[in-house]
Amino acid sequence: MTRHLRSDRTLFRFSGPDAHTLLEDVLTGPFKPDATEAAWWALLSPQGKIQAEGLAVWRYEAWWLDVSTSVAENFFKRMRMYKLRAKAEIEDLSESHRVGWSSEPCEGSVPDNRGGGLGHHVLIAAENTEGWDTGEAYHEHRASIGIAELGPDFEADSTFPHDIAMDLLGGIDFAKGCYVGQEVVSRMKHRGTARRRPVLVSGIAEGTAAGTSVAAGGRDAGAIGTVHGGKAVGILRLDRISDASAAEIDGKPASLALPDWADYRFGESAPTE
Incomplete structure (x- = not known):
């Protein structure tokens, strides 16, 4: 143990x-x-x-x-x-x-x-x-x-709950009344406007800093959190990842995969408000 x-x-x-x-x-x-x-x-x-x-x-x-x-x-x-x-x-x-x-x-x-x-x-x-x-x-x-946390993976006041899948993993009680920020969270749920989600990133060179960008097909898709054993949680734009095998970090190949619990897919594009 x-x-x-x-x-x-x-x-x-x-x-x-x-x-x-x-x-x-x-x-x-x-x-x-x-x-x-x-x-x-x-x-x-x-x-x-x-x-x-x-x-x-x-x-x-x-x-x-x-x-x-x-x-x-x-x-x-x-x-x-x-x-x-x-x-x-x-x-x-x-x-x-x-x-x-x-x-x-x-x-x-x-x-x-x-x-x-x-x-x-x-x-x-x-x-x-x-x-x-x-x-x-x-x-x-x-x-x-694929579980992201404030501190190792993102800074305060930078990230919505949907970005780290709190809506999928029990971190939001949609049945209760108002709380601070509830209007924004409710709107993202009902309009389906979440674009960023947690992604498993592996094959990362040791020493790569948290916050380093992930490029997918030549476009910036988001950033990784703190690297542990060559792996990190990336909070990435799904709509910018059409080919998960074409990802790079600092010009070097990286592997992208979705968590087992995810109900989202690469290439998804959220509606525009």
């Missing part, structure tokens, strides 16, 4: 009688206390761009949410602003707890069902992580099945 410590994530706990309502009204994801899996969610700008994303777990009468450490301070600030007079407490647990990943069930774990086969999301006290792996196991596995 591989247990990987995710030092790039910061954990927050939301508690109190209004905590559930706060999360439902502000974030995209489903917040179901009886859920047996970690739920994906995002905090959006009013323009519908992702400012933070992570997984949510209901435990000990509170919600536990993790975010990329790179946006943790901004997430904390914004959620306190949205809280207003709500009876909810928001605690930064960066000193006491850690976020991890395990290939199999272990202490403090729940299934992470994004894309299927992603393993188990772990929340655990900091003192219980001695000896945990701090390498690239989690990110290598994530990149191999």
